[in-house]
Amino acid sequence: MRNAQIRNLSQNGSTFTFSEAKSIIGSDSNVTKVVLSRLEKQGWVERIERGKYLIIPLGSEKGKHSLHEFVIGSMLVHPYCISYWSALHYYGLTEQIPNTVFIQTSSRKKKQHTEIFGVNYQIVRIKKDKIFGTRKEWIEETQIVLADREKCIIDCLDKPQFSGGIIEVAKALKDNSFDLNKLANYSVKIGNSGVIRRLGYLCEIFNIEIDLPGLNTRNYLYLDPKIPHDGQKNARWRLIINLDEMDLSSLI
Numbered sequence: 001m002r003n004a005q006i007r008n009l010s011q012n013g014s015t016f017t018f019s020e021a022k023s024i025i026g027s028d029s030n031v032t033k034v035v036l037s038r039l040e041k042q043g044w045v046e047r048i049e050r051g052k053y054l055i056i057p058l059g060s061e062k063g064k065h066s067l068h069e070f071v072i073g074s075m076l077v078h079p080y081c082i083s084y085w086s087a088l089h090y091y092g093l094t095e096q097i098p099n100t101v102f103i104q105t106s107s108r109k110k111k112q113h114t115e116i117f118g119v120n121y122q123i124v125r126i127k128k129d130k131i132f133g134t135r136k137e138w139i140e141e142t143q144i145v146l147a148d149r150e151k152c153i154i155d156c157l158d159k160p161q162f163s164g165g166i167i168e169v170a171k172a173l174k175d176n177s178f179d180l181n182k183l184a185n186y187s188v189k190i191g192n193s194g195v196i197r198r199l200g201y202l203c204e205i206f207n208i209e210i211d212l213p214g215l216n217t218r219n220y221l222y223l224d225p226k227i228p229h230d231g232q233k234n235a236r237w238r239l240i241i242n243l244d245e246m247d248l249s250s251l252i
Contacts, residue, residue, distance in 0.1 A: 009045070009055060014067055014140065015075055018051040048072055048116055069101045069119045071142045076114070077105045077123055081134050083147035083155045084124070084162040091149050093172035094164065102162050104147075104155070106131055124162055130190055133182075150178050154186040157195045166198065166224035166243060173202050180210045188213060194221045201237040 009016050009024055016024075022032040036053065039045045045053045052075045054067055070082055070090075084102035088094040100120040106128040114121050133151030136143045147155055153172060156163030163169055187196045196212050201223065203210045215238055222229055223239045231242035 014057075014142070015048070015052065015054050015071065017053070017075075021053070048075060049114070052076075068140045069121075070139050070144045070146075072116055072119070073101045073103045073121055074142065074144055076121060077103060077107060077109045079107065079131065079145075080105050081131055081145050081147055083152055084159065085156070085164045085168065087147050087152040088156065088163065088168060088172055090146065091152065093149070093152070094168050095171075096164055096168060098164065104131065122162065124159065127191075130158070132189065133186055150182040150186055153178065153183065154190055154195055154199075157187075157198045158190055158192050160198075160224055161226045165226045166202075169198075170202055170205070173208070174206050176206065176208050180208070184211055193217060197221060197237045197239050198223060201234060201239055201241075204237075 009021060018029075018032065018036070021036060022029060025032050025035055027035075036045065040047060040053075043056060045055055047053050054072070070086075073082060074080060081104050082090070082101070083104050085094070085096075085098040085100070086102045089096070089098055100122050102122050102124060104124045104126050106126060108125065109123050112123045112125075114123075133148050133154070134145050135148045137146055138144075146152075153169060156169045156172075157166075160166050160169065183199065187199050193215060197215065198221075199210070200212045202208075203212075217238055220233060220238050220240050223231070223241050224243050227242055229240070229242055231240045233239070234241050
């Protein structure tokens with residue numbers, strides 16, 4: 001009976017929701033709660049958060065097995081996209097290993113920070129029109145939505161506080177292995193002039209030729225809002241360079 005229940009619940013992969021379980025079991029909410037509670041006590045399933053579960057593989061112990069963090073992250077909010085520092089690391093664009101999984105969404109979620117199985121998750125709410133440039137990748141038999149390489153860079157320039165800082169974006173850009181037309185188009189589409197300014201400045205530092213629109217503003221932004229706000233003004237890109245240019249130049 002238990003094997004049959006697990007087999008039925010796993011028909012959509014290693015995770016399922018309460019609603020899916022209710023449909024598969026073919027019973028009302030009360031009976032479904034009893035069944036899931038019994039399976040959880042017996043070590044067959046484990047709750048990710050309210051109404052969301054993972055199936056524990058045969059031979060694994062409860063509390064000692066977990067899915068890839070992106071698979072779990074994909075269940076926390078919808079729509080969603082894995083981006084920022086998490087995507088930088090996934091694409092091998094940073095040597096740093098972030099201790100948080102960054103997930104962007106256009107929907108509301110009360111808990112912006114949560115910890116599941118020892119992994120921290122940060123939900124970043126953005127405008128719906130900022131979600132574009134996505135791709136799907138199979139991870140542990142689940143299709144995960146990620147920002148593509150160019151959109152990942154743009155997202156990090158849009159919100160450096162979720163990318164490990166501008167220095168991590170600079171490290172990623174230095175190899176000049178991106179589609180520059182796509183980068184330029186994305187920088188306009190995201191609707192934040194700060195992205196164009198930061199991208200233009202970094203490309204200039206690394207002698208990357210990219211065609212960006214002109215700026216029509218007198219206001220200055222910080223190159224990296226994540227660190228102390230002191231630095232020289234760059235008139236061309238209307239930025240306050242609050243990061244040692246020697247640190248950036250040394251990356252070339």
